[in-house]
Amino acid sequence: MAYSCYITFPTTYFAIRAESLLKKEAYSFKMVPVPRSISSSCGTALRCECKDLSALKEFLLQNELELEAYYKLEEIGLRVPNVEELHFDE
Amino acid sequence: MNDQCLKNGNNLNLYFDNAATSWPKPETVYKAPEAQMRQACGNPGRSGHTRTLETDRLLYTVREAVAGLFNVKNPARIVFTLNATDALNIAIKGILKPGDHVLHTAIDHNSVLRPLGKLRRNGIVSVDTVPCDLEGCPDIDFLSTAFRANTCLLIINHASNVTGTIAPLEEMVRMAHGHGVNVLVDAAQTAGSIAIDAESIGIDMLAFTGHKGLLGPTGTGGLYVREGIYLDSLREGGTGSQSEMDIHPESMPERLEAGTLNSSGLAGLLEGIRFIENTGITNIREDEIEIRKYLYNAIKDIDGIKLYGPEESEKCSCLVSFTIDNADSGEVGYILESSYGILCRTGLHCAPLAHKAFNTFPAGTVRLSPGFFTGKTDIDYLVNALQEIKSLT
Ligand SMILES: Cc1ncc(COP(=O)(O)O)c(C=O)c1O
Numbered sequence: 001m002a003y004s005c006y007i008t009f010p011t012t013y014f015a016i017r018a019e020s021l022l023k024k025e026a027y028s029f030k031m032v033p034v035p036r037s038i039s040s041s042c043g044t045a046l047r048c049e050c051k052d053l054s055a056l057k058e059f060l061l062q063n064e065l066e067l068e069a070y071y072k073l074e075e076i077g078l079r080v081p082n083v084e085e086l087h088f089d090e
Numbered sequence: 091m092n093d094q095c096l097k098n099g100n101n102l103n104l105y106f107d108n109a110a111t112s113w114p115k116p117e118t119v120y121k122a123p124e125a126q127m128r129q130a131c132g133n134p135g136r137s138g139h140t141r142t143l144e145t146d147r148l149l150y151t152v153r154e155a156v157a158g159l160f161n162v163k164n165p166a167r168i169v170f171t172l173n174a175t176d177a178l179n180i181a182i183k184g185i186l187k188p189g190d191h192v193l194h195t196a197i198d199h200n201s202v203l204r205p206l207g208k209l210r211r212n213g214i215v216s217v218d219t220v221p222c223d224l225e226g227c228p229d230i231d232f233l234s235t236a237f238r239a240n241t242c243l244l245i246i247n248h249a250s251n252v253t254g255t256i257a258p259l260e261e262m263v264r265m266a267h268g269h270g271v272n273v274l275v276d277a278a279q280t281a282g283s284i285a286i287d288a289e290s291i292g293i294d295m296l297a298f299t300g301h302k303g304l305l306g307p308t309g310t311g312g313l314y315v316r317e318g319i320y321l322d323s324l325r326e327g328g329t330g331s332q333s334e335m336d337i338h339p340e341s342m343p344e345r346l347e348a349g350t351l352n353s354s355g356l357a358g359l360l361e362g363i364r365f366i367e368n369t370g371i372t373n374i375r376e377d378e379i380e381i382r383k384y385l386y387n388a389i390k391d392i393d394g395i396k397l398y399g400p401e402e403s404e405k406c407s408c409l410v411s412f413t414i415d416n417a418d419s420g421e422v423g424y425i426l427e428s429s430y431g432i433l434c435r436t437g438l439h440c441a442p443l444a445h446k447a448f449n450t451f452p453a454g455t456v457r458l459s460p461g462f463f464t465g466k467t468d469i470d471y472l473v474n475a476l477q478e479i480k481s482l483t
Contacts, residue, residue, distance in 0.1 A: 033138025
């Protein structure tokens with residue numbers, strides 16, 4: 001089974017700020033519309049490979065970004081995937 | 091400095107009204123809104139497709155550019171508004187609570203006087219006006235004794251739109267902070283022309299408009315709100331985020347930005363700011379001081395013309411206000427346009443208390459506000475016109 005991970009943001013401002021900072025660092029990620037199976041404050045989310053999630057998250061938090069939540073989704077095309085919300089001990 | 095006005099328009103359309111709205115704009119400012127509408131115009135924050143993202147990126151870039159201009163570290167503290175008036179209303183009505191006391195200066199614009207007047211008439215706040223001297227400079231001694239236990243806000247007009255007089259911002263901010271009072275600066279007349287380091291001065295809120303010194307389109311402007319200040323919102327509505335809730339999002343900047351933003355206008359504003367960055371704001375300031383000196387010195391020698399505001403051009407923005415003995419200011423403005431093609435502003439300039447201080451109420455003054463693109467030959471032509479008009483009185 002293939003999975004992707006998502007980071008969601010409280011506002012569009014932080015989504016675009018994340019994109020702009022990460023681009024400079026050559027991380028691999030994509031800004032995508034938030035899948036309907038996730039509830040998010042902002043319509044744009046960051047999608048990445050799950051192995052990169054924790055590095056991306058650390059980088060963004062170090063840069064004082066406000067992040068909302070983290071998710072792991074099955075990649076199953078148009079069907080509604082299983083969603084797992086990820087929690088990190090801060 | 092160049093003779094852009096003469097080149098862009100013609101001899102019969104000389105623009106001396108930059109304090110009302112700047113003209114000409116850099117070529118890039120005219121082009122950017124069109125390109126934005128044609129190529130990218132998705133609704134920012136709303137739909138998630140690539141055009142939406144393009145527009146989100148544009149807004150982010152404009153926010154960064156504005157933050158850079160005022161030396162603000164966190165661009166999320168820049169809120170886009172319709173203009174300075176909108177920003178001032180959001181700041182004033184968002185921070186004041188029943189029972190608060192407000193200080194403001196006599197050179198304030200109606201965009202400050204009227205919101206305050208309404209709150210005062212409705213019995214919500216009490217207001218004291220810091221008087222200014224004959225040159226338009228706020229009375230610092232008065233201010234030093236004007237703070238009360240319930241004073242919540244000091245509003246400062248960075249530069250008078252009647253005389254151009256620049257307020258002693260740093261000193262006034264220091265005094266306010268000494269009393270634990272927040273400061274709101276109206277930078278409508280100075281943003282883009284005079285460097286403002288909001289964080290090092292310690293400005294708490296700063297309102298600006300896009301269509302004057304920032305050289306952008308009308309319908310653009312903004313408010314800087316420092317971290318730690320929480321403004322109650324005037325408007326709630328769509329943001330594209332948290333759509334399932336009937337509570338407007340709390341995060342800045344969306345918190346104070348309900349409804350679709352003027353993204354095409356902001357594309358133009360970005361080009362205005364880029365022009366200022368590329369030219370260098372200190373170069374712009376030096377040029378404008380030189381233009382103002384040239385204009386002031388040429389008019390000063392015309393017999394029967396009374397000038398208002400400081401003689402030293404370093405102490406004011408790029409404008410000159412005057413009256414002609416025994417002549418109606420409106421009529422002078424009319425002749426300047428109809429006989430000479432010179433456009434300027436006459437009357438009360440939306441700042442009635444300032445005119446009372448200068449004894450030019452209710453007749454007002456003639457205000458000439460050249461800009462960065464005004465050439466010396468434009469001024470020579472104008473001065474000649476004034477000499478001829480004077481000879482008619
Ligand atoms: C000192 C001052 N404050 C506020 C404003 C209001 O600007 P706007 O009409 O763009 O809101 C102006 C301009 O007219 C002004 O000169």
